[in-house]
Amino acid sequence: MSAAPTPPSEEELPTPVVQNRRWIPRLVWVVPIAAAVIGISLLIRNWENSGPRITISFLSGEGVQVGKTLVKYRDVTVGRVSAVVLSRDHQTVVVTADLSKDAASLLKADTQFWIVRPRVGVGSVSGLETLLSGVYIGMKTGAATLRERQFVGLENPPALSHGPHGRELQLHAARAGSLAIGAPVYFRQFPVGRVIDENLLPDGSTRVTVFVEAPYDNFVKPVTRFWNASGIDVKLGADGLNVQTESLAAVLAGGLAFDDGPIEALFFTAGGMPGEFSLYKNEIEAMAPPDGDPHYVRMRFAQALRGLEVGAPVEFVGVNIGSVVAVDLGYERQDKSFPVIVTAKLYPRRMGQAYEALAEQGKTESVETLAAFVGTLVSRGLRAQPRSASLLTGKLYIALDFLPASPRAAFDASIRPLELPTVNGTFQELEASVGRLMTKVNDLPLEQIAADLHTDLKDLHETLSELHGRVLPSAVDTLSALHSTLDSAERTLDVESPLQRGLTETLSESRSTLQAVRELADYIDRHPEALLRGRRPQKMPQRPAASSPDAKP
């Protein structure tokens, strides 16, 4: 310090001031150690976070890009495609994806993967966002406990990717109609679920899988009936035009509806909840009581049956118990005639109490008992008869009715299918009677009648003209004379007439005369002597009595 002001000489160089070292340069090693710690911790975290690597095979890898295509679960990214290669047999595309660690627990043996692409249907539009962002791989976790790393991707996305709570149901139907996957399921016009799958079973029938969301799945009971609600139901009934449809979407895309079955079914209590239901064609069919198995009968009609179609109803005493399944032309060798052979299926259960009576005997389902039953009915006059359902359309139906007046018919209970005796249709009888009526009308002597009528009319005309010419004028004269007579009578009776006036005067005079007579009588009564002595002058006190009314006011 003291050396500072003095300039140093050539020989004597100044010695620096020595201080204690206060800093530790070795602290710098903290930096690489910290860097290493951070780096290693990052690596560890990265390693911890790195999830499983899975492979999914698809038929087509359209739109899948390495490093870009994401794997999403409930629309949240859980992974990314890291490789897309062809399988060894070149039949599929194997997509390798790295999932995040959280997604590892989603990988079950039945986890489903599918490629989300834009899909536009009538009932729904989905995956539109992928138009711009490119496809992504959707994922739906399964319920299995087994873990899996290799999957086979679905070609079509499942209808329900997020597994909401609810119940899956299988419906069986002869044909599914115009149902599309994703078509709505309605409960009393309220959409409560969707069709999630359709399958054609090996036997040719259709199995439709529907999903009913919670809490509406509680509405599905063992007695529930499902029916196809596609289309519009237009009914023209006694109460007017009735158009019924579930919704416009259901009209276009098809849809299902369900509701509790008919009341009879409510008493039916099955043990468990069935997972499978029948799918009916429409609500009416669904709500009809169960039909049981049909029985086939054949009817032979000896008349043309134009207007009888397959599906036409067969009615027993006005109740629909079946339908026509075939109308064929037969041929009788004996009389070379062409009868119409109608085959129909009947549902004995629809016969109500009669069926129950049979059921009590416990042998309903056998054809023999039915044949015996029908035999007794035939002996009581049961006949099949074609009848006109509507005069406008000319459609026919088959009526089974008791016609005791009909001729006796043979019933062979051994023929299969049962053959019911027939009578000709009422419309033919109607035709015949109309014909007879026409003949009678033709036979009428119409011209003669017309000529007679003409003569009569002429006579009438003459009579009338005579009446007009002679009788009427004299009648008019008589009437005018009557009028003048009445006129003069009226004048006579008038108040102002001299007769009236004279009469009035006479009456008033006779009244005063009578008064004088009464006064005289009174006077004589009080003064009988007056008869002898003559009248005395009147006394004073009588006057005020007469004028007292004037003094009072």
Add this chain to the structure above:
Amino acid sequence: MTLLKQSFELGLSLCRTCGLAVSGTSLRIDRRCPRCQSRIEHRTPFSIEMTLAWLIAGIVLYIPANLLPVMHTSGLLGEADSTILGGILEFWRSGDRDIALLIFVASIAVPFTKFIAIGLLLLTVRKNSRWQQHQRTALYRIVEFIGYWSMLDVIVVALTSALMQFQVLGTAEPRAGIAFFCAVVVVTMLSALSFDPRLIWDRPA
């Protein structure tokens, strides 16, 4: 060469602040200039050790800087995390080879060269090598100069994430990798600064 004398051969040290020559060459004790009170350091103390420490820190940080994504872009066409190498590859594939080369040189080649250069300098100084002393000094100058230009990536990310904020249409956000990259640049600069080029010319006593 041998004719030239090193200051410590003359038993002298120089104050780097005011140019005062003082006697003694000790590195172990803290000495102060008698005139200007500045610290007199014959050689930068612990130069090799500090340079090595910073260098190791740089190399360590360089690994996550390249592994971690530096930028996250999201937009209508999806979202993506991009690393530096991934970005370079993308540019290269899409045909922008000049940009790819530029980023490669600035982000990969330069830091890598710096590591190798500083490592080489450290190694030779440690061995008191007399090999290519002039070239090694030139190399040091280059390393010092080049350090300022290694921040290209950091600037690109900073600019992109500041400018590309179109909400739905597209946004860019910086990611952890760029912080590491920034740290690598800073740490290597510090490493170069800690190196005392005079050590290149020191001969063993």
